[in-house]
Amino acid sequence: MIEDLLADLAAEGAALEELLVALDPGEWARPTPAAGWTVAAQVAHLAWTDEVALLAATDPDAFPAGAADDPVDDRGAAAADDVPPTVLLARWRAGRRRLAEALAAAPPGVRLPWFGPPMSVASMATARLMETWAHGVDVRDALGLAVEESRRLDHVAHLGVRTRDFAFAAHGLPAPGAPVRVELTRADGSRWSAGPEDAEQRVTGPLLDFCLRVVQRRPRAALRLAAVGPDADRWLDVAQAFAGAPGRGSEGPPPPG
Numbered sequence: 001m002i003e004d005l006l007a008d009l010a011a012e013g014a015a016l017e018e019l020l021v022a023l024d025p026g027e028w029a030r031p032t033p034a035a036g037w038t039v040a041a042q043v044a045h046l047a048w049t050d051e052v053a054l055l056a057a058t059d060p061d062a063f064p065a066g067a068a069d070d071p072v073d074d075r076g077a078a079a080a081d082d083v084p085p086t087v088l089l090a091r092w093r094a095g096r097r098r099l100a101e102a103l104a105a106a107p108p109g110v111r112l113p114w115f116g117p118p119m120s121v122a123s124m125a126t127a128r129l130m131e132t133w134a135h136g137v138d139v140r141d142a143l144g145l146a147v148e149e150s151r152r153l154d155h156v157a158h159l160g161v162r163t164r165d166f167a168f169a170a171h172g173l174p175a176p177g178a179p180v181r182v183e184l185t186r187a188d189g190s191r192w193s194a195g196p197e198d199a200e201q202r203v204t205g206p207l208l209d210f211c212l213r214v215v216q217r218r219p220r221a222a223l224r225l226a227a228v229g230p231d232a233d234r235w236l237d238v239a240q241a242f243a244g245a246p247g248r249g250s251e252g253p254p255p256p257g
Helices: 002-021 025-029 039-058 085-105 121-143 153-162 164-170 207-214 230-238
Strands: 111-114 116-120 180-185 191-194 201-206 226-228
Touching: 002 085, 002 121, 025 039, 025 085, 039 085, 039 111, 039 121, 085 121, 111 121, 116 121, 121 153, 153 164, 153 180, 153 191, 153 207, 164 230, 180 207, 180 230, 201 207, 201 230, 226 230
Parallel strands: 180 201
Antiparallel strands: 111 116, 180 191, 201 226
């Protein structure tokens, strides 16, 4: 149900905002693992992408020309320069609210333009949740805070599986033909799975680790993920749930996408 998905999207934004409102102004200038990005830049980027998503949902003909072929990099992040944190936070909060209203009102079956193939309303909401969480990981890393798991990460895991072929294509590789079974364990011991049960190739491990991998916020070597089969193994090297150019993966800090 789109209502449930939008509720989870709102909850993910609220969780990050709760952390941000407690920060001193100076903490907004802290560097995050994404090179050149402060905490403020992370929030400015989220605000910008929410605003572009709102444009896609309400006026698709005005979606930036060529945007579908243009990778998401640091656009929007520069808007953090010399902007008081309260103003930046209010902008992001208002944009989240307007986007949620637009997605809830979108006609059934509509496809929204984006950076890559057009998206359904559910896919757009899932992508916004994924990006909000991923940039929240960057902020938590900057502040030295632990990354906690919630059931909202089920959406990120789902998107990570759905974008397998995209990840291969983004790295200039052909999509693998063999199916892969994904079996993940949540922190409470319950299971999340996708793919044919009888698939010979498999990816297993903690759900949180899989989510961190598909948003490329941790190198593969730092995660407790196991792969059986060549396609599954290569997938964990190139996994990428976000639009844009290939990320650096295990070769350096996470990309800003």
